[in-house]
Amino acid sequence: MSVSPIDGFAAGLTTETRDAVYKSTKTTHEKRTKLLFDHFPDANRLREIAGEIKQHVIENLDTYLPEVEKKLRANGVQVHWAPTAEAANQAVLDIMRKRNATKIVKAKTMVSEETELTHFLEKNGVECLETDLGEFIVQIDHDHPSHIVRPIIHKSRRQVAESFEKNGLGKYNDDPNVITQRARVFLRQKYLEADVGLTGANFVVAESGRLVLVTNEGNSRFCLAATRCHIAMVGIEKILPRDRDLALLLNLLARSATAQQLTVYTEFIKGPRKPTQPDGPDEMHVIFVDNGRIDVLASDCRDILRCIRCGACLNVCPVYRQASGHAYRSVYPGPVGAVLSPLLAKEKFPELADLPKASSLCGACQEVCPVNIPIPDLLLRLRNKNKQEHGPSSGTPPMGAWSILASQPFAWKNALALGGTVNYVPRALMPAPLRKWQDVRTLPPWRGGEFRKWLKNRPTSTKAQS
Amino acid sequence: MSTPSSNRPTGKRVQLMSTCLCDAYFDDAAKATVEVLEYLGCTIDYPEAQTCCGQPAFNSGDWPASRRVVRHTAKVFTGSAPIIVPSASCAAMLVHGAPLEFEKEADHAEIEKLGNRAWELADFIVNGLGVKTWPGKFSAKIAFHTSCHSRGTKSGESTLALLRSIAGVDLVTFGEGEQCCGFGGTFSVTFPNISKGMGDLKLEHIRAVKPDMLVSGDSSCMMHLAGLAEKEGQPIKTLHFAQILRDALKNGGLLPS
Numbered sequence: 001m002s003v004s005p006i007d008g009f010a011a012g013l014t015t016e017t018r019d020a021v022y023k024s025t026k027t028t029h030e031k032r033t034k035l036l037f038d039h040f041p042d043a044n045r046l047r048e049i050a051g052e053i054k055q056h057v058i059e060n061l062d063t064y065l066p067e068v069e070k071k072l073r074a075n076g077v078q079v080h081w082a083p084t085a086e087a088a089n090q091a092v093l094d095i096m097r098k099r100n101a102t103k104i105v106k107a108k109t110m111v112s113e114e115t116e117l118t119h120f121l122e123k124n125g126v127e128c129l130e131t132d133l134g135e136f137i138v139q140i141d142h143d144h145p146s147h148i149v150r151p152i153i154h155k156s157r158r159q160v161a162e163s164f165e166k167n168g169l170g171k172y173n174d175d176p177n178v179i180t181q182r183a184r185v186f187l188r189q190k191y192l193e194a195d196v197g198l199t200g201a202n203f204v205v206a207e208s209g210r211l212v213l214v215t216n217e218g219n220s221r222f223c224l225a226a227t228r229c230h231i232a233m234v235g236i237e238k239i240l241p242r243d244r245d246l247a248l249l250l251n252l253l254a255r256s257a258t259a260q261q262l263t264v265y266t267e268f269i270k271g272p273r274k275p276t277q278p279d280g281p282d283e284m285h286v287i288f289v290d291n292g293r294i295d296v297l298a299s300d301c302r303d304i305l306r307c308i309r310c311g312a313c314l315n316v317c318p319v320y321r322q323a324s325g326h327a328y329r330s331v332y333p334g335p336v337g338a339v340l341s342p343l344l345a346k347e348k349f350p351e352l353a354d355l356p357k358a359s360s361l362c363g364a365c366q367e368v369c370p371v372n373i374p375i376p377d378l379l380l381r382l383r384n385k386n387k388q389e390h391g392p393s394s395g396t397p398p399m400g401a402w403s404i405l406a407s408q409p410f411a412w413k414n415a416l417a418l419g420g421t422v423n424y425v426p427r428a429l430m431p432a433p434l435r436k437w438q439d440v441r442t443l444p445p446w447r448g449g450e451f452r453k454w455l456k457n458r459p460t461s462t463k464a465q466s
Numbered sequence: 467m468s469t470p471s472s473n474r475p476t477g478k479r480v481q482l483m484s485t486c487l488c489d490a491y492f493d494d495a496a497k498a499t500v501e502v503l504e505y506l507g508c509t510i511d512y513p514e515a516q517t518c519c520g521q522p523a524f525n526s527g528d529w530p531a532s533r534r535v536v537r538h539t540a541k542v543f544t545g546s547a548p549i550i551v552p553s554a555s556c557a558a559m560l561v562h563g564a565p566l567e568f569e570k571e572a573d574h575a576e577i578e579k580l581g582n583r584a585w586e587l588a589d590f591i592v593n594g595l596g597v598k599t600w601p602g603k604f605s606a607k608i609a610f611h612t613s614c615h616s617r618g619t620k621s622g623e624s625t626l627a628l629l630r631s632i633a634g635v636d637l638v639t640f641g642e643g644e645q646c647c648g649f650g651g652t653f654s655v656t657f658p659n660i661s662k663g664m665g666d667l668k669l670e671h672i673r674a675v676k677p678d679m680l681v682s683g684d685s686s687c688m689m690h691l692a693g694l695a696e697k698e699g700q701p702i703k704t705l706h707f708a709q710i711l712r713d714a715l716k717n718g719g720l721l722p723s
Contacts, residue, residue: 003656003659006658008655008659008665010660011659218656239552318648318664319660322660322664360614360650361650361653362617362650363630364614380524380525380563380567382527383527384529385527386527387526388530397522399526402523402530402531403520403534403535405517406486406534407534407538409538410516412518418632418640436655440697441696442697443491443689444691450493451496
């Protein structure tokens with residue numbers, strides 16, 4: 001039995017990184033909780049309702065997807081369907097080639113991380129630039145995001161200042177205002193040069209075909225201000241039935257993600273520029289991405305498709321706080337990632353089979369989830385799926401012998417009585433292999449059978465049933 | 467989360483599930499549970515053939531093995547009496563975990579019925595029997611750890627209400643009280659560094675308020691925390707809240723000491 005790679009990664013983190021992740025997640029979580037319950041005394045009921053709405057959507061995608069396509073087309077949007085990551089990337093490239101476009105500016109979108117769009121486009125000669133500050137820093141560092149909402153939560157100011165210097169963005173200066181200003185100046189020119197702007201979508205409303213984007217930096221607006229073509233890459237689960245559902249979901253999303261009442265920018269986009277409108281892209285595409293989602297929908301973990309990518313479960317998770325995001329070796333880290341990443345990995349599930357185990361099952365993730373996903377239950381289902389489909393894996397003590405003992409009262413009682421003297425027996429009896437346990441902890445003295453003896457020998461009304 | 471239903475059976479004829487941890491290590495917590503329930507006028511049936519709730523295999527993802535143990539438990543705890551468990555964790559296994567892993571099994575309804583009879587001890591005292599305050603006295607500064615398995619239940623608030631009402635008890639709160647202690651069963655073995663990191667953070671917060679003892683409704687959390695503390699050469703005293711209730715009665719002359 002070996003230790004999980006996630007645990008090894010956590011042990012190797014520098015104190016600087018661990019402190020940065022811990023402080024930042026803890027602060028956001030505490031502010032989130034205060035803000036949410038200050039404004040909505042019955043916030044937990046709101047989380048349940050939002051969860052019911054999203055669950056309704058994913059269970060009726062067969063109705064909503066054609067409906068949303070119809071609306072989008074009526075609004076003048078071109079709709080593409082991408083069953084795989086490759087197809088989604090190819091669709092972007094095809095749109096660009098048709099326009100003879102060579103430069104694209106990107107707002108933050110997790111689904112494009114999933115498809116590794118930037119890498120694909122660069123390989124095909126397209127200049128692709130991230131415009132979200134965190135993602136921009138990830139890009140110039142050739143790094144990976146470590147948090148869904150805060151991609152560089154693992155980096156310090158010092159590290160960012162160093163990479164700016166290395167990339168010719170000015171002499172070392174770790175003042176966040178200076179860093180932001182330098183990125184702004186650099187990006188401003190890029191927005192003007194780009195042919196195409198690419199975004200994700202936080203929600204797509206079936207009723208109206210309206211795309212909703214939330215950001216705090218305004219970069220997605222810049223992406224669409226000077227470019228002539230807007231491409232939105234969207235997971236098929238991002239649909240909401242009605243415009244009025246946005247009231248609930250937007251209120252929950254900003255509070256859960258960044259402890260804000262509303263993000264600084266909330267954009268509602270209903271199609272390309274109309275002749276009467278002064279500016280905006282003339283051409284608009286929505287690429288709906290499956291990339292494994294339909295398989296998730298068919299599984300008993302479909303509830304995870306409710307996720308609105310707020311990152312609240314990462315912020316509250318004690319394991320994420322200790323391990324940071326890269327430990328999860330996938331685009332989606334933390335509790336939501338521990339469910340979603342192995343599922344989206346499909347046949348590579350076994351490579352990520354340790355992710356669902358990276359949880360003490362404390363339940364904090366479900367308690368904060370704005371769409372009330374029963375994450376601990378899903379983690380448990382995946383542990384069982386892995387065990388049944390791929391056999392015993394490293395990291396989990398075998399339970400077979402124990403379960404036989406625990407369903408035979410005679411053997412159990414004997415084991416209890418013998419535990420103090422025969423070392424082997426309590427190991428089989430107790431759930432966890434005790435030698436490992438005792439590396440960092442002592443065990444209390446063995447008292448096997450004492451309670452039952454006491455109960456039997458006392459003159460009271462309590463009855464032992466045999 | 468394991469929110470129990472509102473139609474659980476109650477009454478003073480109860481069955482006791484003593485839990486495998488009390489069976490193996492914490493016999494006094496189980497004894498205290500018996501004495502506390504009897505003080506309240508309960509008659510306790512103790513099914514001798516009981517073993518474990520099945521949670522270790524459930525959490526490890528070996529559901530067939532866990533179901534074997536749960537079926538044994540269902541066979542042993544016959545009848546319709548409330549089943550009292552001095553552990554929020556084992557209670558949650560019966561209320562929520564077992565029905566989940568039996569979803570596709572023919573005996574699902576039977577297992578749900580078993581779960582519906584399960585009460586965590588403090589929840590039963592306060593919400594099952596309607597006892598809101600506790601007599602006797604117990605002089606100590608107590609830090610109470612709310613275990614994660616009591617999320618979504620009334621166990622935490624019930625235990626706190628009982629403890630707070632005891633003459634002499636000084637309840638102190640500590641930082642990040644809602645955070646997990648890092649035990650998590652096999653998690654503590656498979657993720658030793660993270661588990662220890664979580665435990666050390668918890669201990670740091672607890673030590674900062676200098677309590678006389680750490681009290682919880684789950685012996686497993688305390689076994690982990692006390693084990694870490696002792697290994698680090700700074701042992702902490704831990705007690706199950708049932709032991710406090712029992713000792714308060716003794717100190718108040720309400721039970722023979």
